[in-house]
Amino acid sequence: MDIEIYFEPRTKFDKRTKTIDNKIFFGRIIRNLTSNITLETVLAEFQDELEVCVITLEDCSGINSHVFESIADIISIFESHSSISKLMINNPPKFFYDKLKQLEDPIREKKYNYPQIKVNQINQIKAGFDAHIIGQASAKKAICRKLISQIIRPSKKPLVLMFYGNPGIGKTETAKYISKSLFKKGTLLREQMTMVGGEASVKFFKSTSHNEDSFSKHLLNRTSNVILLDEFALAPSFFHTSFYQMFDEGYYTDQNFTVDVSNSVIICTSNLLSVKEMEANIDTALLSRFDGFIHFLDFTVEDKKLIVKNLVDEFMSIKNMKQEYSKKLKRELIIQKVEQHLSHLTNVRNIRKYIEDVIADMLMNDILEN
Numbered sequence: 001m002d003i004e005i006y007f008e009p010r011t012k013f014d015k016r017t018k019t020i021d022n023k024i025f026f027g028r029i030i031r032n033l034t035s036n037i038t039l040e041t042v043l044a045e046f047q048d049e050l051e052v053c054v055i056t057l058e059d060c061s062g063i064n065s066h067v068f069e070s071i072a073d074i075i076s077i078f079e080s081h082s083s084i085s086k087l088m089i090n091n092p093p094k095f096f097y098d099k100l101k102q103l104e105d106p107i108r109e110k111k112y113n114y115p116q117i118k119v120n121q122i123n124q125i126k127a128g129f130d131a132h133i134i135g136q137a138s139a140k141k142a143i144c145r146k147l148i149s150q151i152i153r154p155s156k157k158p159l160v161l162m163f164y165g166n167p168g169i170g171k172t173e174t175a176k177y178i179s180k181s182l183f184k185k186g187t188l189l190r191e192q193m194t195m196v197g198g199e200a201s202v203k204f205f206k207s208t209s210h211n212e213d214s215f216s217k218h219l220l221n222r223t224s225n226v227i228l229l230d231e232f233a234l235a236p237s238f239f240h241t242s243f244y245q246m247f248d249e250g251y252y253t254d255q256n257f258t259v260d261v262s263n264s265v266i267i268c269t270s271n272l273l274s275v276k277e278m279e280a281n282i283d284t285a286l287l288s289r290f291d292g293f294i295h296f297l298d299f300t301v302e303d304k305k306l307i308v309k310n311l312v313d314e315f316m317s318i319k320n321m322k323q324e325y326s327k328k329l330k331r332e333l334i335i336q337k338v339e340q341h342l343s344h345l346t347n348v349r350n351i352r353k354y355i356e357d358v359i360a361d362m363l364m365n366d367i368l369e370n
Contacts, residue, residue, distance in 0.1 A: 008112035156262035164295030168347025179226035186224030207254035232268035
């Protein structure tokens with residue numbers, strides 16, 4: 001039996017197996033097994049000349065570990081009762097991988113390596129920054145400097161950055177922009193650390209069972225090598241130990257998986273206003289693993305005026321507002337009303353909510369019945 005193991009995102013593995021016609025998914029076989037129906041009987045029911053059995057991470061998650069511990073017996077049955085001659089396996093858990101390595105069958109392993117950042121990508125990020133992120137000139141410059149440091153360092157250590165400052169001033173949006181610029185077809189992997197705490201979170205980050213959802217599985221299937229840990233400082237301190245090796249060596253390890261995150265950009269955010277405040281909330285050993293602390297400053301008046309104009313245009317665009325409403329509104333009047341209260345509007349969320357109220361107030365008499 002030929003055995004091929006692919007350590008890569010599920011989306012890439014699916015493309016690899018999509019063109020194989022004579023395949024069957026392992027989960028489909030197992031679902032047909034009962035106390036009265038044996039594997040030999042199930043295989044006999046499939047009339048197609050099958051050559052490949054595909055085992056996905058989802059198969060591993062949905063099946064008890066004792067099934068995979070008997071993989072040698074399963075392979076023997078495949079060889080004697082079917083035409084299956086190859087296993088294609090995606091991201092096997094440690095216990096299954098160890099069993100596979102004990103077999104005498106030939107094993108070929110293929111590991112997907114996320115590409116390193118290129119100079120032209122940094123130039124593209126710099127060129128598009130102002131169109132996507134308002135203000136934050138010093139933060140933008142610091143980010144470009146750190147991205148350059150990532151391409152000249154001799155190791156594959158992740159670039160680990162902390163974006164800090166008041167809420168709603170562009171930290172998360174900047175992470176999204178960087179991800180989209182570096183991985184145009186990928187999706188930013190984002191974990192909200194304010195939700196961390198309790199038994200469910202322990203299971204998620206420590207992966208106590210291969211059957212459960214876990215951070216390691218999210219990492220395995222990421223399509224962008226930019227990883228966002230929002231509000232990192234608010235997670236209980238005992239969770240921070242999970243990230244020591246990840247930040248320092250580029251590997252995230254739990255009980256079931258070891259995930260390679262080398263060459264990644266790991267962005268943590270915090271609403272704390274100084275590095276000194278972070279030292280009181282994050283273990284110093286972990287803080288030392290950050291490559292940079294990038295301060296996002298409060299918006300200037302000019303920044304807020306530009307945000308107002310952009311948001312009003314967004315609200316009144318054809319795709320967002322019915323023409324019967326937009327034709328009753330005056331763009332400049334909305335902007336004028338909002339700008340009168342800019343001193344009380346500190347971030348994008350505040351400004352967006354106030355614009356909503358101004359527009360709703362203008363339309364109230366036309367919408368509500370007398």
